[in-house]
Amino acid sequence: MSTVxxxxxxxxxxxxxxxxxxxxxxxxAGKTTLFNALTGLNYKVANYPGVTVEKxxxxxxxxxxxxxxxxxxxxxYSLFGGSPDEVLAADHLMGRLPKEDxxxxxxxxxxxCNIERNLFLASQxxxxxxxxVVALNMLxxxxxxxxxxxxxxxxxxxxxxxxxxxxxxxTNTDELLRAVAKAxxxxxRPGRYRWCSDKEFLDSAKSIGRLSRSDDTDxxxxxxxxxxxxxxxxxQAESAKQRELLLAMRKQLVExxxxxxxxxxxxxxxxxxxxxxxxxxxxxxTRKDLTEKLDRVLTHPVWxxxxxxxxxxxxxxxxxxxxxxxxxxxxxxxxxxxxxLKSIIPPGQLQSxxxxxxVVGVGSVLIFIPQIAVLxxxxxxxxxxxxxxxxxxxxxxxxxxxxLQGRSFIPLLSSFACAIPGIMATRSIPSFSDxxxxxxxxxxxxxxxxxxVYTLLIAAFVPRRTVAGFLSLQGLVFLGLYLLGIxxxxxxxxxxxxxxxxxxxxxxLMEMPPYRIPVAGQVLKTIWEKCAVFVKNAGTVILACSIxxxxxxxxxxxxDGSPSEAVRQSYAGQLxxxxxxxxxxxxxxxxxxxxxxxxxxxxxVFVSSVALVNNLEDVDEESDSLIDAIRNAKxxxxxxxxxxxxxxxxxxxxxxxxxxxxxxxxxxxxxxGGWKWPIVMFVYMTALAYGAAFxxxxxxxxxxx
Amino acid sequence: xxIETTIMALLVLAAVVYLARRGASxxxxxxxxxxxxxxxxxxxxxxxx
Numbered sequence: 001m002s003t004v005x006x007x008x009x010x011x012x013x014x015x016x017x018x019x020x021x022x023x024x025x026x027x028x029a030g031k032t033t034l035f036n037a038l039t040g041l042n043y044k045v046a047n048y049p050g051v052t053v054e055k056x057x058x059x060x061x062x063x064x065x066x067x068x069x070x071x072x073x074x075x076x077y078s079l080f081g082g083s084p085d086e087v088l089a090a091d092h093l094m095g096r097l098p099k100e101d102x103x104x105x106x107x108x109x110x111x112x113c114n115i116e117r118n119l120f121l122a123s124q125x126x127x128x129x130x131x132x133v134v135a136l137n138m139l140x141x142x143x144x145x146x147x148x149x150x151x152x153x154x155x156x157x158x159x160x161x162x163x164x165x166x167x168x169x170x171t172n173t174d175e176l177l178r179a180v181a182k183a184x185x186x187x188x189r190p191g192r193y194r195w196c197s198d199k200e201f202l203d204s205a206k207s208i209g210r211l212s213r214s215d216d217t218d219x220x221x222x223x224x225x226x227x228x229x230x231x232x233x234x235x236q237a238e239s240a241k242q243r244e245l246l247l248a249m250r251k252q253l254v255e256x257x258x259x260x261x262x263x264x265x266x267x268x269x270x271x272x273x274x275x276x277x278x279x280x281x282x283x284x285x286t287r288k289d290l291t292e293k294l295d296r297v298l299t300h301p302v303w304x305x306x307x308x309x310x311x312x313x314x315x316x317x318x319x320x321x322x323x324x325x326x327x328x329x330x331x332x333x334x335x336x337x338x339x340x341l342k343s344i345i346p347p348g349q350l351q352s353x354x355x356x357x358x359v360v361g362v363g364s365v366l367i368f369i370p371q372i373a374v375l376x377x378x379x380x381x382x383x384x385x386x387x388x389x390x391x392x393x394x395x396x397x398x399x400x401x402x403x404l405q406g407r408s409f410i411p412l413l414s415s416f417a418c419a420i421p422g423i424m425a426t427r428s429i430p431s432f433s434d435x436x437x438x439x440x441x442x443x444x445x446x447x448x449x450x451x452x453v454y455t456l457l458i459a460a461f462v463p464r465r466t467v468a469g470f471l472s473l474q475g476l477v478f479l480g481l482y483l484l485g486i487x488x489x490x491x492x493x494x495x496x497x498x499x500x501x502x503x504x505x506x507x508x509l510m511e512m513p514p515y516r517i518p519v520a521g522q523v524l525k526t527i528w529e530k531c532a533v534f535v536k537n538a539g540t541v542i543l544a545c546s547i548x549x550x551x552x553x554x555x556x557x558x559x560d561g562s563p564s565e566a567v568r569q570s571y572a573g574q575l576x577x578x579x580x581x582x583x584x585x586x587x588x589x590x591x592x593x594x595x596x597x598x599x600x601x602x603x604x605v606f607v608s609s610v611a612l613v614n615n616l617e618d619v620d621e622e623s624d625s626l627i628d629a630i631r632n633a634k635x636x637x638x639x640x641x642x643x644x645x646x647x648x649x650x651x652x653x654x655x656x657x658x659x660x661x662x663x664x665x666x667x668x669x670x671x672x673g674g675w676k677w678p679i680v681m682f683v684y685m686t687a688l689a690y691g692a693a694f695x696x697x698x699x700x701x702x703x704x705x
Numbered sequence: 706x707x708i709e710t711t712i713m714a715l716l717v718l719a720a721v722v723y724l725a726r727r728g729a730s731x732x733x734x735x736x737x738x739x740x741x742x743x744x745x746x747x748x749x750x751x752x753x754x
Contacts, residue, residue: 350709353716541727547720601724662731 018059018069019184020101024093024125025109026118027075027428028513030137033167034109035072038062038177042529044421045522046383048392049075049511050410050428053085055092065177071103074427077117079124080234082430093128102130105184107176109135112142112149112164113514115280119158119272126160127192129221131183134162135176140169141514145291146284154279159191168519192221193228195271201263204249205231211242232264291515298390301397308391315378316479320455321472323370327455330370331626334363352616353550360615361546361608364626365538368452368604372534373527375448379417380526384518388413389510402490403497405431406510408438412489415445416482417530419664423671433501439671440496440681441489443664446482446656448530449603453655454481456607460631461648485656488688537602545605546612549598553616564617564636567591572613586654586690587647587697589635600660646704650697657692659685 023031027049036043039058044051052074060068073092074085081087095102106125110118126132136151155162161179165172196202205227212226212235229235230246237243253263298304338359345351382388388410396406407429415422422442429435446454458474465473497503552572558565567573568590575597576590583593591613599606611626614633633642659665665678672678 348709349713353713540723544720544723544727547716548724551717551720666731 018067019105019181020069020071020103021105021107021180021184022071022073022093022103023107023109024073024089024121025075026077026111026114026121026511028511029075029109029111029118030167031075031109032056032072034107034135034137034165034173035070037167037170037173038068038070043072046388047386047513047516048383048388048410049513050085050425053424053427055088060177062173062177065181068177068180076121078121079128080232083428085427086430088427093125093130105131105133105180107133107135107180109137109167112136112139113145113147114511115149115154116273116276117511119276120268122158123195123268123272126158126194127225129192129219129225131186132158132160133176133179133183134158134160136162136164137167138514139164140166141516145514146282148281148283150279150281154275157194157275157279159194193224195268196264198267204245204252208242208245208249211245212238228264231261233261294515295390295512298387299393301394304390304394308394311382311387313479315375316482317472317475318378319371319374319451320458320475320478323374326370327367330363330367334359334367334626337363349554352554353547356615357546357550357554357612358543360611360626361549362538362543364456364608364611365452365542365604366535367626368455368607369531369534371451371455372448373531375451376417376527376530377523380523381518384516384522386513386515389512392510393512399490402494403501404437404490404493405429405434408434411438411442412445415442415447418447418449419443419445419661420667423664423667426671431503433497433503436672436677437493437496437501439668440677440684441493443659443661443681443685444485444489444492444657446485447603447661448534449661450655452604452607453599454478454652456610456627456630457648457652460627461643461645481652481656484653488657488692492684492688537604541602542605542608545598545601546608549594549605549609549612550616553594553613562636567613567616585697586693587650587701589642591633591642592647592651596654600662603655603660606655644704646697646700649700650693653696654689654693656689657685658689 023035025031028047028051032043032045032052035041035056035058036045038060040061041056041058043056052072054074056072058070058072060066060070071092073089076086076089078086079090079093081090091097092100093103093106106128108122108125110122122132122134134154136149136154139149142149149164151162151164161183163172163176163179165176193202202224206220206223207227208230209223209226212230217223226235230237230242231249237246253259259266298307338355341355341359342351345354391413392406392409395409399405399408408426411422411425411429413422414425419442422445423439426435426438426442429438455478458477462474462477467473467476549572552575553567553570555570558569568577572594573590576592576594579593579597580590583596588596592610594613595606595609598609607626610630614629617633617636630643631641634640635642659682665682668678668681669675
């Protein structure tokens with residue numbers, strides 16, 4: 001039973017303006033899951049805090065409530081938090097954002113497993129004076145932990161409606177929206193400052209607040225809010241008289257043995273704890289022990305680290321081994337398509353464009369879909385279970401040694417999928433120095449766009465051999481490349497923290513989400529979406545680049561000479577040869593030079609470019625698979641293999657460190673507010689890539705011969 | 706110009722136009738500090754507002 005009297009959906013419809021409703025709450029309370037359920041949108045959700053760092057807007061899609069406009073806010077523990085995402089949430093709730101209305105209603109999403117921590121923010125939001133509805137989420141998980149929540153008592157104490165919901169299963173969403181519509185009708189405003197039983201304190205706060213000229217209000221509650229803000233230090237006094245009154249009030253509190261600055265926080269916590277202790281009952285303690293037992297192992301400095309390394313090792317081995325069969329199938333399929341097209345289309349330029357340009361270019365990228373699927377299978381399962389927060393805690397001590405903190409772990413881990421959400425996730429880091437260092441090293445984590453480059457070169461040049469009886473050598477090299485990115489990133493972070501971003505280490509507090517069994521549908525949806533983005537990229541950017549590259553590698557036409565000579569004299573050939581002196585020390589020829597330039601459009605284009613240029617050189621040969629074509633590529637002058645293991649290792653190291661993503665630089669500019677840091681990022685990464693590739697080529701050439 | 710050359714030229718032209726428009730969109734996002742329009746990794750829903 002809900003504490004809310006049902007009102008018909010018409011209440012929401014009757015308004016001429018949409019009912020602007022904000023979704024607020026602490027991180028990982030389930031706001032975005034609820035937002036997706038109410039709007040039908042599909043924003044990223046995961047079982048760790050800090051996934052949402054921007055506000056999102058959507059219209060309710062449930063019948064009868066289309067007039068409710070929802071704003072999903074980043075999570076915040078307090079309205080006076082210091083990280084950029086918390087500031088954004090607070091600014092929206094308090095109507096401080098320019099050109100944006102204050103919300104009409106706030107849905108405060110409360111995690112039933114952690115009522116105390118959630119109610120602190122809820123009580124601050126209630127004090128703003130906007131109608132509030134508490135959405136009590138994750139009651140199912142609370143039950144498995146042996147917790148029972150007395151919803152009616154909670155509603156009575158808070159003075160607002162409380163509706164139990166489940167964002168995941170979309171349970172009770174209609175009831176929640178009816179409560180929102182009722183709250184938005186303005187029938188009843190919540191009682192503010194319930195945490196304060198000291199009437200004298202509230203009267204004094206009101207007197208001080210009245211002296212503020214910047215806020216044109218006579219509302220007693222607003223004046224109390226201003227006075228409390230002045231007392232806690234979140235506002236500055238505007239006049240000498242106000243300052244005088246403020247000092248007198250602080251003195252009075254000190255005389256009573258109360259810390260004036262912390263008075264509000266302490267009183268609020270005390271009130272919240274008393275409500276929580278009355279509203280939440282532990283009916284069965286055995287289940288809670290299970291979480292604690294798991295945490296004891298998974299966050300153990302030795303066992304936890306071993307388990308973490310095993311999980312990571314399994315992930316990278318699996319990406320290589322599980323995906324090999326479907327990859328071979330797709331590879332041979334595209335080789336057959338190429339042969340088939342050549343038999344249908346009459347020989348000529350159009351045949352060359354379609355068979356040697358488009359099919360080879362796009363096909364060479366599409367064969368990596370199985371690996372993308374396996375990578376996101378692991379990422380999605382780890383996100384859903386709640387393990388990632390434990391890993392962050394586990395690595396906090398280690399990251400502190402290089403000047404970072406555990407809070408940087410989630411952004412860095414997100415960067416393995418793509419650096420863009422990784423850089424955006426740094427908004428949950430309150431310390432400027434920590435945040436900047438994390439932004440600058442995030443692109444060194446090997447993103448999924450590098451995966452095709454690594455796979456192609458490993459499959460072509462690293463022998464298929466097992467090590468220690470069960471480990472694949474190819475998988476180990478693959479893991480090594482990811483580790484190289486991590487080690488490089490940590491080394492750069494250490495340097496940055498010792499030079500540019502010097503500050504004392506900040507504290508790391510992280511909400512431990514409950515363990516959850518991943519929902520198969522959610523995991524499959526994530527895999528599907530990521531593969532769809534990859535395919536879309538292949539069908540747009542890679543397709544366009546393949547056509548353009550084919551043109552550049554086929555024109556101007558030469559009347560005589562071999563196909564390889566024709567490619568050499570083409571526009572692409574001329575471009576490659578122009579930069580050859582720069583890349584020759586790294587072991588690359590002009591063909592690889594063309595591919596590296598092309599990879600600045602998108603890293604995957606490197607693969608299609610290598611395939612395309614080599615294919616155009618071997619038009620007389622029978623169509624090989626992509627991997628064979630690269631492995632067997634020969635220098636037309638010497639007849640020797642163009643590339644060897646040393647070249648491949650040098651190339652892979654170059655791709656580990658090189659900054660080739662315009663979107664990453666764009667996001668860096670936006671997040672840092674200027675050109676300085678994207679330029680620094682591009683320059684240091686390019687120099688690092690060149691230097692590391694040079695050393696790798698020289699070392700491996702001398703060791704492997 | 707025969708039909709084969711015409712189709713080829715149109716495809717190349719379309720590719721150049723697409724890449725140029727995409728480049729222009731990236732430059733615009735640089736200038737205006739807007740969200741990256743290229744990457745589908747942070748969301749998959751259709752954003753409003």
